[in-house]
Amino acid sequence: MSVRSPRVLVVDDEADLRELLELTLVKMGLDVDSAATVAEARALLARHPYQLVLTDMRLPDGLGLELVRDVATTYKNTPIAVVTAFGSADNAVVALKAGAFDYIAKPVALDQLRLLVRSALRVHEAAPGVHSNGPADAEAVDGRLKGGSAVMAALRAQIGRLARSMAPIAIHGESGSGKELAAREIHARSPRAGQPFIAVNCGAIPEALMEAEFFGYRKGAFTGAADDRDGFFQAANGGTLLLDEVADLPLAMQVKLLRAIQERRVRKIGATSEEPVDVRLISATHKNLARCVEQGAFRQDLFYRLNVIELAVPPLRERQGDLPALADAILERLGGGGHKAALGPGVLEALAGYRFPGNVRELENILERALAFANDGVIEVADLALKAGQVSQGGDGVAVAASSAASSAISSSAPADLPANLPDYLIAIERDIILRALAQTQFNRTQAAQLLGISFRQLRYQMQKLNIQEPEA
Known part of the structure; x- marks a missing residue:
């Protein structure tokens, strides 16, 4: 049993252009029907299933835009493209907003027409539930x-x-x-x-x-x-x-x-x-x-x-109910090699009380940095180092309590003389700890990562960020 070729409907009242379109599509191996008016097109649409409709914008009894709306409403899985006059960008944009798949301008360039048709047929093949197993x-x-x-x-x-x-x-x-x-x-x-x-x-x-x-x-x-x-x-x-x-x-x-x-x-x-x-x-x-x-x-x-x-x-502040799922996905990615980090008591509550001006990218950075300081891969509130001024003071006080807990934990481990520049101080500590682990393992990065309770990939990233280079032999 032979497979039927895709069927295309061409709607245009200019006989010469209609014939050009028909010949081009037939040479592509497609079945083609044609109509000169909106009424004829509607009659054909009611009788046959089409894989593509190609319509001019101006027709004797109406506008191609009417067909665009008809197809977008009644034949949702059929892509429809419009032919617009040269320079009529406004019409093309209006058609796209009304549901047109694509447009092509007059005079019609046949190579562009072929590209449009191939794209439209791919769309039809993917309908009704567009899905991909692509990379x-x-x-x-x-x-x-x-x-x-x-x-x-x-x-x-x-x-x-x-x-x-x-x-x-x-x-x-x-x-x-x-x-x-x-x-x-x-x-x-x-x-x-x-x-x-x-x-x-x-x-x-x-x-x-x-x-x-x-x-x-x-x-x-x-x-x-x-x-x-x-x-x-x-x-x-x-x-x-x-x-x-x-x-x-x-x-x-x-x-x-x-x-x-x-x-x-x-x-x-x-x-x-x-x-x-x-x-x-x-x-x-x-x-x-x-x-x-x-x-x-x-x-x-x-x-x-x-x-x-x-x-x-x-923004993340409008979807904070997603924090557990986001944190879980980020930690799974950061852990690598099956070694997944965990969140300690109060961490999710502390995160929920934070405004995240940097959104999910900032959440990723906070968790990655916290994991570098965490003991045994368990992130505690004190490891988060949330930015001052971005913690919510409203609600039930959980975030405020978590923030206070973080402050207490940090103050208990901080030196008597507070650093003049906390970010630089923390970077220096992080660099020192990584260098000690590397020295202890003779710069075996796999063993150093195990000592620090982080993944090899995370250690490599931290080394690049801190410009830690393996000494020449």
Whole structure:
């Protein structure tokens, strides 16, 4: 029994364009039906299941936007893409917000059309329950996206809905709240999960290197260009590109990025032609992008293109019921090798009374540092060293009591002359203890880690952080 080819519905009142689209899709091995009006399209949709609908935005008896809403409501597992007039970015954004999977601009570039169709068919194959066993899954569900709080359940549900679309997503959230993990989860639950996920920190790239890093370059394009090199867009082709801290992009680069997003083509430095790229764009920032636009630091047209769908990642203080699950996951990761640390009495209560200005990243740092000081892998309240001024004074007093207990424990072990700089003092103590353990084991890091009750990986991290190097033989 033969397998039926995917069926596509093309809706356009321009006979020449409709014929071009039909011929291209048939050559791709697809079955194609066509309609010239909204009414004809609705009749065909009622009679046949389609794996993709491709519609013009302006039709004789209505707008393609009406079909977008119909399909998004009635045929939820059928992706619909729109054909927009050249330069009609507003229409494209409106269609994406209404539920369109993607868009393509006139005049239609056939290579871009083929990329769009392949992406849409992957989406349909993943329906109705988008799922992936790709490499990004384990990383995405780890750490900051754990927890059963209502806000996290809502976040995961929204991520599930967004995973099937190609619409750009702007993720907002405070530093350390898990914006990149949310982006990875979107990728992991999308039909692109088997393709690359490339995360770029826009604030960490020198301005002079940005164009080369984003778009690549040809050999000999400039001094030092010894070979051809792909940029971030080429590396993410077929997958997802995360522009982290996108608000830090300089204005000159914003112009070039906007053109790449609009044209879906990039040109390497030194190249004479552009090449198409199929990339799902996700941006993230802890800044208020709308305010950056008002202040002239961010282009309004780029903001409009990136901010099609918003996703807000809640701060830790709004999901403190997740603290036990988060702490458990972090300690399991820090322990490594089956040696899992534990929390002593009152530690969770002390953490619950803390405001976490650095969110889950700060929780990770606090627990990692506490584990370095903990005896036998059991973290006590005194090991937490929570920042002064961030401990809640309200509630039932548990946090205040825990904080007082920590102060008492610290004061009982502190020197008579208090250090002038506590962080430097603690770093010096930590460095001294690690050096003693290493000296005792003749710099055998595995044995030193066992002596200190920590994992080899954690010891290696602490050595790098404290610039402790093995002496030359």
